[in-house]
Amino acid sequence: MKLVVAIIKPFKLDDVKSAVQDLGVQGLTVTEVQGFGRQRGHTEVYRGAEYTIDFVPKVKLEILVDDADATGVAERIMESARTGKIGDGKVWVIPIEGAYRIRTGEAGADAL
Amino acid sequence: MKLVVAIIKPFKLDDVKSAVQDLGVQGLTVTEVQGFGRQRGHTEVYRGAEYTIDFVPKVKLEILVDDADATGVAERIMESARTGKIGDGKVWVIPIEGAYRIRTGEAGADAL
Amino acid sequence: MKLVVAIIKPFKLDDVKSAVQDLGVQGLTVTEVQGFGRQRGHTEVYRGAEYTIDFVPKVKLEILVDDADATGVAERIMESARTGKIGDGKVWVIPIEGAYRIRTGEAGADAL
Amino acid sequence: MQIDSGDTTWVLASTALVMFMTPGLALFYGGMVRAKNVLAMLMQNFFSLGLVSVAWAVVVYSLAFGGSSKWIGNFDFAWLRDAPHAFPPGVALAIPPLLFMAYQMMFAVITPALITGAIADRMRFGAWAWFLGIWLIVVYAPVAHWVFAPSGWLFRRGALDFAGGTVVHINAGIAALAVSLVLGKRRGWPGTPMPPHSLPLTLIGTGILWFGWFGFNAGSALAGNAVAAQALVNTHLAAAAAMLGWLAIERIKGGHATTLGAASGAVAGLVAITPCAGFVGGMAPVVIGLVVGVICYLAVNIKFRFGYDDALDVVGVHLVGGIVGSLLLGLFADTAVNAAGRDGVFLGGGWGLFGDQVVAVLATLIYSFVVTYGLCIGLKRVLPGGLRATDEAEETGLDLTEHAEVGYSFVDR
Amino acid sequence: MQIDSGDTTWVLASTALVMFMTPGLALFYGGMVRAKNVLAMLMQNFFSLGLVSVAWAVVVYSLAFGGSSKWIGNFDFAWLRDAPHAFPPGVALAIPPLLFMAYQMMFAVITPALITGAIADRMRFGAWAWFLGIWLIVVYAPVAHWVFAPSGWLFRRGALDFAGGTVVHINAGIAALAVSLVLGKRRGWPGTPMPPHSLPLTLIGTGILWFGWFGFNAGSALAGNAVAAQALVNTHLAAAAAMLGWLAIERIKGGHATTLGAASGAVAGLVAITPCAGFVGGMAPVVIGLVVGVICYLAVNIKFRFGYDDALDVVGVHLVGGIVGSLLLGLFADTAVNAAGRDGVFLGGGWGLFGDQVVAVLATLIYSFVVTYGLCIGLKRVLPGGLRATDEAEETGLDLTEHAEVGYSFVDR
Amino acid sequence: MQIDSGDTTWVLASTALVMFMTPGLALFYGGMVRAKNVLAMLMQNFFSLGLVSVAWAVVVYSLAFGGSSKWIGNFDFAWLRDAPHAFPPGVALAIPPLLFMAYQMMFAVITPALITGAIADRMRFGAWAWFLGIWLIVVYAPVAHWVFAPSGWLFRRGALDFAGGTVVHINAGIAALAVSLVLGKRRGWPGTPMPPHSLPLTLIGTGILWFGWFGFNAGSALAGNAVAAQALVNTHLAAAAAMLGWLAIERIKGGHATTLGAASGAVAGLVAITPCAGFVGGMAPVVIGLVVGVICYLAVNIKFRFGYDDALDVVGVHLVGGIVGSLLLGLFADTAVNAAGRDGVFLGGGWGLFGDQVVAVLATLIYSFVVTYGLCIGLKRVLPGGLRATDEAEETGLDLTEHAEVGYSFVDR
């Protein structure tokens, strides 16, 4: 089993979700995160004082997949999340030792 | 070292926390997340226009444990988080290469 | 590739970010989390009724690095996040199988 | 009587102020519930503005103020028929008669709205709608008639209630107890913490309530005169002193002066001064405020001992505060302040007034409790969905399950 | 006429109340947009308090109320020259003349502010500022003159508008349609969900609007008298009944009574009663309210059929509600309530008034639409940045891109 | 003098409006601090409603308005003894005397509350409570006596202050500077960004402040008359113009017109017009507003140069705005507007009034600064916990450490 993790732009969430659903992914977990990277943040001004905010809102996806599907899912995420502009984000793949569905106790691929 | 990760229903957090504490777990980290899966989301209505929200609020737990404890903790989480209804969530286990306590620099099991 | 994960005190975020930037880290991802551990939470009082809150606000950092840099980054995080008081947090390192930059599709170290 | 533009203006403004209290109350309560129930709370209150106002015009004003019976009104004012031209028997004011109807309407709106604090997080909206309409007729109208209509038996007896200590606060407070008994506890209460989700919202509500209460109490002079000024002063000082009383005891007993305590104390003071506002003078409001601040702090924790889930302390604040005010009026009332009143014990009037206050309090307590309890039992049986939301709905939150809305979406989805 | 302190006080208070409506409107709308645009919405409204007020004093009051032309005012009151000493020709009141100027100023502030609901989330602030100033002169001033100034052609014709059904609501509503047509849809609309980010904020706004509307409608009696009382009663009952109407149809059609529905219904009722407030009596406000509540619920969904993005339903609520009210006045108007009015169809006055109401409605619709549309096209060409924010700015949110601020930071950064 | 119901009503309403400003101020400031300190800010303000009101009734009213001394009041009104029957010497109005006490009480409540903006995020609640009570007696009472009581030396000298430019704004502003100097900077200031946590909350507060300010300024006419009307107009136009002034300079200098700038500008205008409200006419309020909007924008950044941490700019807005208004009054005052005033430089009155204004400003500045500074030094030594919260408490946030509460819990725990 693998865990495919992706950091993407928030407004791409729907596209990415649909794209991986097409590949047969049935579930995933989403977290609001703040990203720091090449993409510049923004400046805020309050009563003339400027504040620079380095962090950019991003969304993190975690998708548990069968070993065989990991590369396919990662690629599909990249295609669907790409805008071509700085800040599109990252994808990485983590090896997993065991995965279970809480409701039934099923393990491995059955847990997905 | 292993990292046991669990996605559970938010209202089960207290039960799960107590359950793993009974096993000797001394710390854990919790994140608010949004889950997508078999469990259906909900519908909102604003001035007659319907919006379907696919995501369901979930809580993610991350628990760093000794290799030997991983299965036990995972099982205990599953027992205590189970309601038997769709959407109970997942548990997965990630292998970890090093773990440290920031305060002291202790590593491995001592860092827990 | 490794993923260095750190749970730190929120007000240390800026220090840690600068410290790892000095090491050449160009990006990272931050999540607001709630920690449970040795550090005590707090008590709230509403109309005379006391509530004990066990969770403490923490910040989670995820930094993707080259294999060679993992230990250095982990150590630098520990130095810069340390206050010496209970609750300083943890650092752990996860092995990663593949990492990609969404914008370009670059993989491995080039993706950082 | 000739219409006086100054008096009319004061009652116009006061009517607006009392109207504003119901949104204020909605926010006061809304901030105290969990985020998943905030809209349900706001809705129950706003709905009272809708349903009660229309019902009042159709028939309830007439039932409360029409005719000369001791017990209940008649239908003279139904559909507002005589309302633009005639005051209720025994009432004579320098304002347009229709304005009297409007001013009283706002009291009828907020009284049942007070009950929503007790039933928070678990009553179905449909059940609330039924309850609201019927309660208004079977409880509010008669009690208002007894106390406010010159022909009512408590009015005739000489019981005093300047702006609604019995009619509004005791009445709503004891009804809140009855409803919460029938309804049962929130799931998880008292074990699970259910802290306020937004105290800033509660404090917005507190500010609006305090502001509007000047219309409630000083407006009850129904003229822009010295009694109104005295009532305004008393109202403000009682709120201020009760805040100090609550914070002091809280600090002594619990170690912290809390923001919610400041708000709760102020409201307790406003409640207690309501029956007294135009009848007492000097430093009496400060004494009444200090006393009620301390007593209500102690009272809000009774529910844990007796195990009824009065979620936002309608009993502890409105019932207890209303009783404290109504009885202290028997001590502090002063005809030098208002010739239309009576002298209390401290002003040499003897225990006569105090006795009448006790009667009025008891009559309201008993009648309102019994009828409200019966009404709830009845509705529970009759309504297809019963009174309560399902366990699952309670878990999910009423905003979504009852209203298909969420309170807040700070993040784009 | 001698100044009457009671009348003056009522108009002072009403002026304050109507001022308060613009912040109320800002919150009402602000809660409905997405969190990333909340400040932009608040800003457009608060800015109207700034720009319109100053422009009003400089020249617009004079253009609206000066002189005796049928079509437009003159410059007698420019720079407030004659304003402290003289009323507009044909106006005679027992209040200081300058106060009349101030009271009318608040109407001029809120009217264009209503439009902001339609243009939410995409109009540049700079473009709004230009639009606001010019629209006030070329649309608001003439329409106000026609209807409110005794020399205006619609006033003379006998069309009735107690507090601004045509001048305020129809005028702003149809202008909102024109602007949103020129502006185009929000990116993603209607596919992407854009739910309200904070309904509690919207309900704070609703409470303030309802409260302030007593100043708007009852204040339009410009005296503390029986007409003001009647207007206050009508205002409240119409809001209440319209809330019930909206909730009922919503429940029937969609299954849920919603909090936003309650708020929207109340506002629809307030809009519809505005032209009628001092001219109808009895249960008419309840009927008007029920009708408009249902109609506006149906009207807000028209935009999906025709494909114009009236983001927060200014057309569905203010335009439609204003038309319903202005026309129903032709049926329900009653000289027994106000001798200065006329009798409508139901009171035996025949179809004369109704006809004049139709003329006033059509005149406002046509004039305001054509001029506003032209103005928008013109500004779009002339302004360097055009009317709209860039796609990227819309994606990021106007708060950051237009104002370099964020609405909320709950977490320390 | 005979009581006039219209005048009484206006002062009743104005008293309520001024009361409402303190919750408004709480929200205005509350939105600007970080989320972890929002309740501490709200609490310091609400507490002023509690403590100051009671202290006022007990003795401070008497110290401010009793007797005929030039320097300070006496004890005639202590415990409200003579207050229901007698006005302060030299005051004669057509309202109940007790109402004058109540109206002035609300000024005493909000004046120290203004200081809370400077001490945000670091003063212990206990220290604030002590400071508040003592400051009221040693600073507010004498300054109010000098300026507002007919026997006060500045009043007698002919210095004008219609509604509190010196007594309220300069006084609170300079005291805020003194307290923040003794208190020291917030940890991390100015390096760490401390952006407002909820500008919508700040704008709710702005709306309430603006609304309530009509009671503050127009209410200071203490009658429903032409002076009140003029004061209302001036108040509104100055706020509007100052908003435009602030936004204009902000746009020019920083590139963005901000929402917080609109709010700050409006408040600056309201501050500056306060002393002038009933004494100037015509377009003067617009000029005053534009000038003060620009000056206050420039003034708020002085703190970075001098390194004192006036967290929410009480100095930049209230002190500077108050001085600008008080001095400009020396130029624009016009006896044609108010015979009780004097003519300023531009109206041919010469520099006499201006000189007296300078004296009043300087006297207030010096007295208030010196005494407040001394008081703070004293309290710092005497109070066991000192003035400041511990570093750790400041880090955690005062809501939890001082009040054991959190502002928001959007997620169930």
Ligand SMILES: Nc1ncnc2c1ncn2[C@@H]1O[C@H](COP(=O)(O)OP(=O)(O)O)[C@@H](O)[C@H]1O
């Ligand atoms: N080394 C890293 N470790 C973890 N997350 C990273 C890392 N570098 C970038 N990110 C995440 O990816 C996001 C996009 O990165 P950025 O450098 O801005 O653009 P790009 O990926 O297009 O080069 C960042 O906002 C951050 O969340």
Ligand SMILES: Nc1ncnc2c1ncn2[C@@H]1O[C@H](COP(=O)(O)OP(=O)(O)O)[C@@H](O)[C@H]1O
């Ligand atoms: N493949 C997956 N990868 C990551 N998280 C998943 C995956 N599938 C489900 N989840 C998480 O588990 C939660 C529950 O899954 P769901 O399919 O609804 O129910 P169940 O686990 O009972 O079958 C989801 O809301 C989501 O957060």
Ligand SMILES: Nc1ncnc2c1ncn2[C@@H]1O[C@H](COP(=O)(O)OP(=O)(O)O)[C@@H](O)[C@H]1O
């Ligand atoms: N076993 C664990 N697994 C995951 N996170 C942990 C674990 N133990 C502690 N943490 C995280 O580290 C934080 C600090 O831990 P704590 O025990 O309070 O202090 P310290 O690390 O100084 O001993 C916790 O709040 C929690 O977020």
